[in-house]
Amino acid sequence: MIISTQELKASILERNPKADTTIVDELCFLVRKYDLKWIPNTKFNNGAYFIMSQVSEAKGLSSDNYKDNWSTGRFKNAQSDPLSGKDLKLVGDELINLKVCYEQRWGKKLGRAGSILVGDWKRTYAYLVQGSTQAAKDFQSLGSSAIETSVKKEIEESTHTIEPDLQKQLIELTAYSNVGLKFEVAILDSFNPGSHRRWDFVERLPKVVKVYELKARTLSEQDVKATLVDKKYIELALEKYPNKSIEFIFTSPKGINWEAKNYIEEVNDNAKKLYPNAKVKVSFIDLQSITERVINNIVDNSPIESHFWLLKKLREEFTATVSSRTITKLNSSIAEAYQTGRLIKKAKVDSNATSPKLKSAQAA
Structure with a gap:
């Protein structure tokens, strides 16, 4: 009996109503494409589990690849585990129940194995999109799309942070510095x-x-x-700034996927052919790295007494553009300044205290 992926999706979402549907849909596609078998899962309370030896083979690897390299028992703690989700080694009655359920659903027997390692749907998806084999690259291509869509959904629906909001924060932050960034630069589109x-x-x-x-x-x-080929931004930059070297920099607070990274490398490798008689480089810099540079400039050019004000402002108004590491560094710098005496804490004024003059007047 072939179990449809609609049932798989429903099973997952029933127990995980907040699960990202984009990733669930990608997993369902992979299940269909690679004929992966799943079993309804009550042990993990998450909707479905997969036999990990079968998932290993679907990636074009040996049946023991997952067990030997990625099973949760190989990691000292949850934080060191690079994959999300959970797995479980079934033995005894649990294994017997698995074999019976598998045969009923798929019409096939699992043999005489004394134990079977299974993974929940999150674990299975994470393992599928990890690796360097051709099959894994196919999984990665789908996986990166799902992750990107998930991040976009999180940004737009949860935090409501979009490009104009990020730019507004960056403009305000840069205004406190001596860094020469000019925003919203208009150019004639000669194309x-x-x-x-x-x-x-x-x-x-x-x-x-x-x-x-x-x-x-x-x-x-x-x-x-879209930026380099469709909009031809580098060609326009070369027209706007003749006889200048051009570095075109992509930036985001959410990083870059591996396809974009590879494409940028290809552009740089072929830059002389693509942009003859010009010096052109394309790169990616995390937005947090740019804002840290701006903050360092502010700190270097302002009195230390103002740093606590800056710290408070970063914590309250620039959460989308400034990394927690940058804030921690600034906080540590302020704490050290207090310890060494470069900064002196102001004495607190007791609102209940009475001045000597007022005391004399009261006594009279």
């Missing part, structure tokens, strides 16, 4: 007469002009191609 483009921000240095493209979500290959 589309009568229209124009706007770069998110530009930094003009003596030897190079840096043009920045800001994304709120994980940077994808599609984002890079």
Whole structure:
């Protein structure tokens, strides 16, 4: 009896109503494509589990690959485990029940194995999209798409952080510094007469002009191609700044996926052919790295007495653009300044205390 993936999806969502449906849909696609068998799961209370030796073979690996390299027992604690989800080694009555259920659903026997390692749907998905075999790369391609969509959904529906919000924070933060970033730079679009483009921000240095493209979500290959191929931003930069080296920088608080990283490497490898007679480089920098540079500039050019004010502002107003590590560093610097006497805590004023003059007046 073939169990449809609609039942698989329903089983997962019934027990996990907040599960990301994009990833669940990707898993269902993989189950169909690679004929993966699943069993309704009450042990993990999450809807479904898979036999991990079968999942290993679906990736084009040996049946023991998962057990030998990724089973949870191989990691000292949960934090060191690179995969999400859970697995379980079934023996005894649990194994007998698994074999009976599997045969009833799939019409096949699992043999005489004395134990079987199974993984929940999260564990299975995480393992499928990990690795370097061709099958794993196919899984990764789907996985990165699901993760990117999940992140975008989280940004837009949960935190409501979008590019204009990020740019607004970056503009305000940069205004406190001496860093020369110019925002919303308008340029004539010579490829589309009568229209124009706007770069998110530009930094003009003596030897190079840096043009920045800001994304709120994980940077994808599609984002890079849309910017460089469809919009021709590098060609426009070369027109705007003749005889200058151009560095086109993508930035995001949510990182970059591996397809986009590989595509950027290909552009750089072929830069001389793509952009003859010009020095061009494409790169990616985390937005938090850019804001840390701005913050360091503010700190270096302002009195230490103002650093606590800056720390408070970062914690309250710049949470989408500034990393917790940067805030921790600034907090540690302030604490050290107090310890060494560079900063002195102001004496607290007792609102109930009475001044000497007032005491004399009261006594009279």
